[in-house]
Amino acid sequence: MAKDNKFDKVINLKNRKARFEFEFIDTYVAGMVLKGTEIKSIRESKVSLTESFCLFLDGELYVRQLHIAPYSMAASYNHVAIRDRKLLLSKRELEKLETKSQEKGLTIIPVRIFINDRGMAKMEIALGRGKKSHDKRQDLKEKDAKREIQRMAFD
Numbered sequence: 452m453a454k455d456n457k458f459d460k461v462i463n464l465k466n467r468k469a470r471f472e473f474e475f476i477d478t479y480v481a482g483m484v485l486k487g488t489e490i491k492s493i494r495e496s497k498v499s500l501t502e503s504f505c506l507f508l509d510g511e512l513y514v515r516q517l518h519i520a521p522y523s524m525a526a527s528y529n530h531v532a533i534r535d536r537k538l539l540l541s542k543r544e545l546e547k548l549e550t551k552s553q554e555k556g557l558t559i560i561p562v563r564i565f566i567n568d569r570g571m572a573k574m575e576i577a578l579g580r581g582k583k584s585h586d587k588r589q590d591l592k593e594k595d596a597k598r599e600i601q602r603m604a605f606d
Contacts, residue, residue, distance in 0.1 A: 473579030482539035505559035
């Protein structure tokens with residue numbers, strides 16, 4: 452009889468708004484420093500990435516405005532829903548990101564949160580440039596054209 456693994460449930464929470472608003476230049480996978488009940492809320496998929504962004508404070512990368520809902524089963528030792536959370540990257544990656552993020556128009560955006568095979572919560576972040584409105588319209592036109600081609604192929 453196979454033993455159930457507590458990490459079998461696939462957690463893959465995406466920031467769909469980020470793909471529409473930004474053009475991604477480079478992506479990284481970073482670890483997150485979390486409190487005890489935060490990982491339990493992430494496993495329940497109670498996370499909102501839409502308003503979050505990354506910034507450097509004292510040479511370290513933090514994610515701000517990431518909303519992780521309080522864990523429902525916790526009594527008095529629950530976490531604060533919105534706080535700055537430290538992201539873990541190598542020193543070389545941090546230096547590269549910090550120099551690139553200081554360029555005009557570039558920002559660091561959280562793209563998705565997932566749980567790896569070892570049960571650790573990871574965040575995929577991207578260095579991105581904001582899209583103009585005509586770029587967004589072009590993306591929508593391309594998406595509609597692909598959808599039409601798919602419909603024609605199945606009919």
